[in-house]
Amino acid sequence: MFTGIVEELGEIVGKEDLVDAARFVIRGPLVTTDAGHGDSIAVNGVCLTVVDVLPDGAFTADVMAETLNRSSLRGVDVGSRVNLERAAAVNSRLGGHIVQGHVDGTGHVISRAPSQNWEVVRVALPPELARYVVEKGSVTVDGVSLTVSALGVDNSGDDASGDWFEVSLIPTTLEMTTLGRAAVGTPVNLEVDVIAKYVERLLLHKDGGDADPAPTV
Structure with a gap:
């Protein structure tokens, strides 16, 4: 389990494409x-398992095809910066919210609106995830725990984005995570609040439904 508080801005320094995975x-x-x-x-x-820890402050991790296909890691290459967070310790403060590291889907940055002390970023939201995202609720974007400041739907024009949400990024987040450098069009990993998915699942069984929440990786 994680908290969505990024500890370090890391870098991809090596990538080996395998038959059905990547290292x-x-x-x-x-x-x-x-x-x-x-x-x-x-x-x-994305929750990854450490294979080896190297002497130069790096580690290796294997990523299976399912994860590559369902997350933005498929587009990550040598030189890419990535948000890193170790698993939460039982005795640590929960600075963000409960994050599993299981990506529910990907969106992309629609717009950025800078101001003097923060920047409002709008992110496209897959329709199957929209029901789990609420204003003032929590959402994880590329591993960063954020508060949803606005929600909406844009179905007008040729560049209609459909469902979207907005988050306000403070200077620390802009400086210490990849979200400060994510240009319009950049794909991002999304993880919605796991509590919302459990509540939905319980209500479906109570009412005799058989639909499953959105799949994750």
């Missing part, structure tokens, strides 16, 4: 200080 080498001197084989580290919001 990444990710530099993160902070998150590797106490990491070992089998530990979990969230990379842009």
Whole structure:
């Protein structure tokens, strides 16, 4: 489990394409200080398992095809910056919200509106996830726990984005995460609040429904 509080802006320093997977080498001197084989580290919001810890402050992780196909990691390459967070310790403060590192889907940055002290970023939201996102609720974008400041739907014009939500990024988030550099059109990993998915599942069974919540990776 994670909290969505990014600890370090890491870098992809190696990538090996395999038959049905990819092996990444990710530099993160902070998150590797106490990491070992089998530990979990969230990379842009995707929970990955450490295979090896290297002497230069990097670690390797294998990413299966399912994860590559369902997350923005498919477009990550050598030189890409990534958000890194170690798994939460039982005795630590929950600075963000409960984050599993299981990506529910991908969206993309629609617009950025800078102001003096923060920047409002609008993100396209897959229609199957829209019901889980509420104003003033929590959403994870590329592993960053954020508060939803606005919701809407745009079905007008040739560039209609459909469902969208907005988040306001403070200077720390802009400086210390990839969201500060995510240009319009950049794909991002989304994880909705797991509590909303459990509530939906329970209500479906109570009412005799058989639909499942949106799949995750």
